[in-house]
Structures are given as C-alpha cells and as structure tokens.
Amino acid sequence: MSELQYRLPQTRALVTELPGPRSQALTARRKAAVAAGVGSSVPVYAADADGGVVVDVDGNSLVDLGAGIAVTSVGASNPAxxxxxxxxxxxxxxxxxxxxxxxxxxxxxxxxxxxxxxxxxxxxxxxxxxxxxxxxxxxxxxxxxxxxxxxxxxxxxxxxxxxxxxxxxxxxxxxxxxxxxxxxxxxxxxxxxxxxxxxxxxxxxxxxxxxxxxxxxxxxxxxxxxxxxxxxxxxxxxxxxxxxxxxxxxxxxxxxxxxxxxxxxxxxxxxxxxxxxxxxxxxxxxxxxxxxxxxxxxxxxxxxxxxxxxxxxxxxxxxxxxxxxxxxxxxxxxxxxxxFDLPARARHIGDVALGRLRALAADLDVIGDVRGRGAMLAMEFVKAGGTEPDPDITKAIAARALEQGVILLTCGTYGNVIRLLPPLVIGDELLGDALDVVEATIRTLAGSTRG
The missing domain is CATH 3.40.640.10 (Type I PLP-dependent aspartate aminotransferase-like (Major domain))
Incomplete structure (x- = not known):
C-alpha cells in the first residue's frame, strides 16, 4: 500500500470539556433555526477533518469511528x-x-x-x-x-x-x-x-x-x-x-x-x-x-x-x-x-479490532456478540449473563467515549449495538488509541452494572 499522508495531526487531544463553549453556542443557534426532527449523534460541531480525526469548533481533536456513517472511507478531506x-x-x-x-x-x-x-x-x-x-x-x-x-x-x-x-x-x-x-x-x-x-x-x-x-x-x-x-x-x-x-x-x-x-x-x-x-x-x-x-x-x-x-x-x-x-x-x-488498496486496509482494521473486541467479550458478560467484517464491526450489548438487549449501557458507552474524544455510533433494532466504522485511512496508532478508550469505557461501565 502507498504511504498515507495526513494534513492534520492524527492524535486525540482535548482542550475543553465536550461539548465546548462554541459547540454549545451553535446548539443554541440550531434550536432556533433547524427543525427539531433532525437529530445528531454527538453534540459537537466539526470545523475540520482529515484521516481518522475530526477537529471541532473548540479545537478538540476527536477520533472518528463513524466516518459519517461509512461515507468518508478515503478521509473527510482526501487531497485527491x-x-x-x-x-x-x-x-x-x-x-x-x-x-x-x-x-x-x-x-x-x-x-x-x-x-x-x-x-x-x-x-x-x-x-x-x-x-x-x-x-x-x-x-x-x-x-x-x-x-x-x-x-x-x-x-x-x-x-x-x-x-x-x-x-x-x-x-x-x-x-x-x-x-x-x-x-x-x-x-x-x-x-x-x-x-x-x-x-x-x-x-x-x-x-x-x-x-x-x-x-x-x-x-x-x-x-x-x-x-x-x-x-x-x-x-x-x-x-x-x-x-x-x-x-x-x-x-x-x-x-x-x-x-x-x-x-x-x-x-x-x-x-x-x-x-x-x-x-x-x-x-x-x-x-x-x-x-x-x-x-x-x-x-x-x-x-x-x-x-x-x-x-x-x-x-x-x-x-x-x-x-x-x-x-x-x-x-x-x-x-x-x-x-492505497483500501479493501486490504479494511481487512487489516478488522484483524486488529476483532481480536481485541472478542477478547473483551470473553471477559465481560454484557457483550453478547461481536461481529462484522473488515472495517464494519459491532458489539451487541445485553443484560449481564443473558440475551436481553441493553440499550442503556450502549448509550452510556457512546456518551462516555465521546467525553474522552472518541466518536462512536449506536444502532440496532433494540438500540443495543455499538458500531465501529472508522475511515479506512485511519492509522494503526490512532486506531489503537481509540480502541483503548473503547475498551476502558466498556470495562468501567460493565463493572458499574455489577454494583
């Protein structure tokens, strides 16, 4: 694969709490101008994006595990x-x-x-x-x-x-x-x-x-x-x-x-x-x-x-x-x-992520299933020890991950699935950092459910 080049630093970096003051101000403007029926998964507003990061209007650099719902596979500002x-x-x-x-x-x-x-x-x-x-x-x-x-x-x-x-x-x-x-x-x-x-x-x-x-x-x-x-x-x-x-x-x-x-x-x-x-x-x-x-x-x-x-x-x-x-x-x-042979890159992302997610599932009884192929991956969350869907922990995981600078999307008929859809041009180091956050977040919240 050709060597990937990035315009923005491929790091997770938070300079404010999320959402920051500028995102909060935009939310207030939005409520007065945009129809309430239009939803957004995260309460931060993008100012720039490249490779595997989205930079918000407050200067926070977030790891993008959503890719605009599988759209920006080649990056959100691919130079070509x-x-x-x-x-x-x-x-x-x-x-x-x-x-x-x-x-x-x-x-x-x-x-x-x-x-x-x-x-x-x-x-x-x-x-x-x-x-x-x-x-x-x-x-x-x-x-x-x-x-x-x-x-x-x-x-x-x-x-x-x-x-x-x-x-x-x-x-x-x-x-x-x-x-x-x-x-x-x-x-x-x-x-x-x-x-x-x-x-x-x-x-x-x-x-x-x-x-x-x-x-x-x-x-x-x-x-x-x-x-x-x-x-x-x-x-x-x-x-x-x-x-x-x-x-x-x-x-x-x-x-x-x-x-x-x-x-x-x-x-x-x-x-x-x-x-x-x-x-x-x-x-x-x-x-x-x-x-x-x-x-x-x-x-x-x-x-x-x-x-x-x-x-x-x-x-x-x-x-x-x-x-x-x-x-x-x-x-x-x-x-x-x-x-850049992005089909191969997607397979590599899957190999890296699935191994970690399956190991995590083996430790935690709130993850009922890990599935997917390539860079289209998911974890289905259930009430501990069973198969009853648990949308509450799913929402909490996405919210807690965002607080730490990682964008995650949920999905599923029962609202109990976390999906991973990173841009296919995401680097290994940034992907690993995001997976560290995801794993730590799930372990923390899974532990709190036992309490």
Whole structure:
C-alpha cells in the first residue's frame, strides 16, 4: 500500500470539556433555526477533518469511528478528492445529465460495471442518495418483471422516503407516524445468528424465508428480493453462511430480481469492493451510495443490462443525479481506494479490532456478540449473563467515549449495538488509541452494572 499522508495531526487531544463553549453556542443557534426532527449523534460541531480525526469548533481533536456513517472511507478531506472537486467546479457545477451530458457520468458508470460482482453486461444510473437508489432499483424490478410484490427483511434499513420507509423495519425514529406507506412490501425473517435458534444454518434460515414467500405470496407475484448483505442500521447483522446464496438461487429459478443494498457495505468497507463477494453471490442489481464519492452526494444502481434497458427513455433520472462535481469526486475516491488498496486496509482494521473486541467479550458478560467484517464491526450489548438487549449501557458507552474524544455510533433494532466504522485511512496508532478508550469505557461501565 502507498504511504498515507495526513494534513492534520492524527492524535486525540482535548482542550475543553465536550461539548465546548462554541459547540454549545451553535446548539443554541440550531434550536432556533433547524427543525427539531433532525437529530445528531454527538453534540459537537466539526470545523475540520482529515484521516481518522475530526477537529471541532473548540479545537478538540476527536477520533472518528463513524466516518459519517461509512461515507468518508478515503478521509473527510482526501487531497485527491478535494482537488478533483475544485477542478470540476471551476469548469461547471451542473448542466443536468438529462439535458447536456458529460463524460464523467459515463466514466463512473464504466467503473461501476467493472467493480460490481459478475462479468455480465451491465448498465448504471446515478442518483443523489441511497434511498433514491433503492427506490429506482425497485422501479426497475417491477417494470422488468411485470410483478408488484417486493420482499424485504426484519431489521432492514433502506431509507427515509415513503417506499424505503416501507422497506425499512424499524418504526422509531424512521417510520412512526409517517404512514401510510407504499403497498406490496412483504417482510421476512432475517438470518440473525446471535438470536436465531441454536443450530439453524444459513440454508435452513433461507428455506424458512422461501417457504413463507411461496405460501403467502407465490413466486410468480414477486418482483424483487432486497437485502443488505450485512445489515447496517438494524444492527450490523451478518447472516449465517449459505443464507444469501440460497436466496439468490431461488430468485434465479423463479425470475425474481435479487437486489443487494450495498449502500453501507460497498466500496471496500467490508474488506472487498462489495460485501456480496464474500460468498460469491452475483446480484441482479446493486444499490450504492455512502463511500462511493468521498463525502460528495452520489448514489447509483448497477444491474443486468436487460433489466435496466427495459425501462423506457426518460423513466430513470433526476435533476441532480450524477452531478459532475460528485462524479469527479467518485472517480478520485475510487482511484484512491485502488492506490492505497483500501479493501486490504479494511481487512487489516478488522484483524486488529476483532481480536481485541472478542477478547473483551470473553471477559465481560454484557457483550453478547461481536461481529462484522473488515472495517464494519459491532458489539451487541445485553443484560449481564443473558440475551436481553441493553440499550442503556450502549448509550452510556457512546456518551462516555465521546467525553474522552472518541466518536462512536449506536444502532440496532433494540438500540443495543455499538458500531465501529472508522475511515479506512485511519492509522494503526490512532486506531489503537481509540480502541483503548473503547475498551476502558466498556470495562468501567460493565463493572458499574455489577454494583
């Protein structure tokens, strides 16, 4: 891997309590100007960011184990991305690809055809957000198959628009009071090894799903199955091996479009370009966003040519979809991932972190499960000695870690999962320091629960 260079010191350093006075002042201004429905995980405001650190407006340097929810994989101010953005913006910021097209959109589509699983002929469409990508993948599947039903899964997260809220499993805060939702969405049980009955294999879990589909829907009514190869917001749930391939095999047999939602797992995050590669599955359509463009808003669907080309001209698109500045950023981000071999870097992060987290779990009965792949890792917290979810200790761990300068994110259907999503360019020393804080925080709080 090429040698990483950083613009900011890659150290954790606190000069005020958190949140500091400037962050507190911004919070007061925010309350008067920003809708209360917009939440933030941490109460500090960013002023700068680079590599694995975020510097807040009070001058505190925090270790970033969130990466903007798996977005800034190449760093929040990657020099190649920043240069590409500046150069493109100096020429034109927008024409709308549907009006006056440009080469960078085509180049991104060519890259996606090369990077996504499978060697079949592919087509791509670019959008702005993961939710848009998911909506359009479902549109394509319904049109191409002439069917209506879409199968989604327990613990799924696919977005906040009306259709994607219907696909998303968790009510609060994503769905509560926002209905009615789009029809013809059917939810099936996910393979969740930590909470499944003992001994249930991935293939058996998939057969359970298939049986329910065939009994409740009928295969010939199903347009698509959509699933995150590793679930994100639902708790970083890694399905048992065999679950995904069995579902793909059934979908192929029955003409059902298999959509892999790789919005969070894509672009080197799990140690491969796409998480689907782990078991060699080849989705019919892949949805992408987050890490695709180094922090610029860009999303995409890439799928079998016969599916996407079935849509009539004008049926896919959007005013800002594939914005030229975002396309320039994506091309630079992809080049950076190749140059620094970020899939390998993600695997290294996983090797370092998983060993420590599993050793910690062996010592503490409040950690029910440690799971993940590459730099997409999680700990599920439970009441001591059992499997009952413990969201209280989970929130306390994230809050206590922030007090010490480490940004952690929580997730999970039960609110009891700590997720680790560091930028893939984080250095070993900084990662080790952050893990020291996380470990000490968990040990302290686990000890207090025993008291």
């Amino acid at each position: 991305v920043a240069q590409a953005v500046a150069e493109q913006a100096a020429h034109f910021t927008h024409t709308c690809f549907m009006v006056t097209p440009y080469e960078s959109y085509v180049r991104v589509a060519e890259e996606l055809a090369a990077l996504t699983p499978g060697d079949h002929e592919k087509r791509s469409v670019l959008f702005n957000s993961g939710a848009e990508a998911v909506e359009n993948a479902v549109k394509v599947a319904r049109l191409a198959t002439g069917r209506d039903a879409v199968v989604a899964f327990d613990h799924a997260y696919h977005g906040r628009t009306n259709l994607t809220m219907a696909l998303t499993a968790k009510s609060m805060p994503y769905k509560a009071h926002f209905g009615p939702f789009a029809p013809e969405i059917y939810r099936m049980p996910m393979s969740y090894p930590f909470r499944d009955e003992a001994g249930l294999t991935g293939e058996q879990a998939a057969r359970r799903v298939i049986s329910q589909i065939e009994k409740q829907l009928g295969a010939d009514s199903v347009a698509a199955i959509i699933i995150e190869p590793i679930q994100g917001e639902g708790g970083f749930i890694v399905p048992a091996r065999g679950f995904l391939p069995t579902l793909v095999g059934w979908a192929r047999e029955h003409g059902v479009v298999f959509i892999a939602d790789e919005v969070q797992t894509g672009f080197a995050r799990t140690g491969a370009w796409f998480a689907s590669e782990d078991e060699g599955i080849v989705p019919d359509i892949v949805t992408m966003a987050k890490g695709i463009a180094g922090g610029m808003p860009l999303a995409a669907i890439t799928g079998r040519a016969e599916l996407l080309d079935a849509v009539h001209p004008g049926g896919l698109g959007g005013t800002y979809g594939g914005n030229p500045v975002a396309c320039a950023a994506a091309l630079a981000a992809i080049d950076t991932m190749r140059e």
